[in-house]
Amino acid sequence: MPAYLSSASVSRNFAWNPRLAHLRGLAAVLVLAFHTFHYFFGQWKPQSQDFGFGLVVEGHTGVSLFFVLSGFLFMSIAMQGNGHIDYGRFIRNRVLRIAPLFLVVFMVAISVGRDAFRPQDLLYVLFSNLGAAPTSSTFMTGAAWTISVEFTFYLVFPFLARFAMEQGPGYLLRLIGLLLLFKLGGFLATGHSTHMVYSTLLGRADQFLIGMLAALLAGRWLRKPLHGIWPVLAFVLIWGLVEIQARWASFFLPVQPYQWAWAIWPTVEALGWATVIVAYAHWQGQVPTRLGRWLEQGGEISFSIYLWHALVITLLGHAIGTPDWFADWRVNAAVTGLLVFGLTFWVARLSYQTIEAPFLGMRKRYVP
Incomplete structure (x- = not known):
């Protein structure tokens, strides 16, 4: 691993892949841009008139990239061990990776909501995406909803990886098909169908599985690096x-009553991001050294960026209000986004070194 990154970033199971780090950083930045835009300018409303800015106004797609990337990364690791994963060590590693910073954010959430606190709210540490989770009560801790979705997937991943290695891509395709049937049933059964699909494992599980499928197919079929046109087309x-x-x-x-596109949108979105991941991870070219270093550092602290950016936005919003420094709101939005990113990057780096890195050094190898 490059010397300019923390030694805690070294996985005991998979060689450092700068391309995947770049994409983790991209996912965090997309969510940051999405929240920054809507907090200051977009008012959490559709922005269909602004063609070309979809990756900002619908930047929650960064969450989908995170999920697909997780499936891709962990399936790539599992393939090295032919599907054999030490379950206890795998879960221990995931707890060490996620729990320290997440529990800090959860503590902040229940402290802010102390007047409405109920003892059973502590159970939401396992279900931060469901019901009236304390983390969802304020914007500054709201991004934590994804952690429970991801960790629930981790609980079953070692079994899925083993079965996928034994039965091949067909196993994952069958599982995705069955999940789509369950998703359709759930979509029709709830009055808040879009939000159900967006924020639950039922709505997101196929994104992890598509990431796994992409890793399995790429590992079996790609025999040489890809020409630069493929990452461009994928993006x-x-x-x-x-x-x-x-x-x-x-x-x-x-x-009113259903937004039918959302019955399949996460699946379509995941296929698009899986194409990006495979094309970029197997691209034969090289990123310029200085840019590559910056992107890798962003990927290294992407989890901190993800969980800290909303607090930075909240504090900045109280300090400056809605920026109107320039005549064009797009310039105001760009300058505000750069300011939020710069502050978040600094805070995230400090958080990573203080909260995450000490625990990451305790991880152990879980594949043969």
């Missing part, structure tokens, strides 16, 4: 998909 594809969503299927559109 154009996901940009186009998110533009379509922003124009006709925004998460913020009123649902």
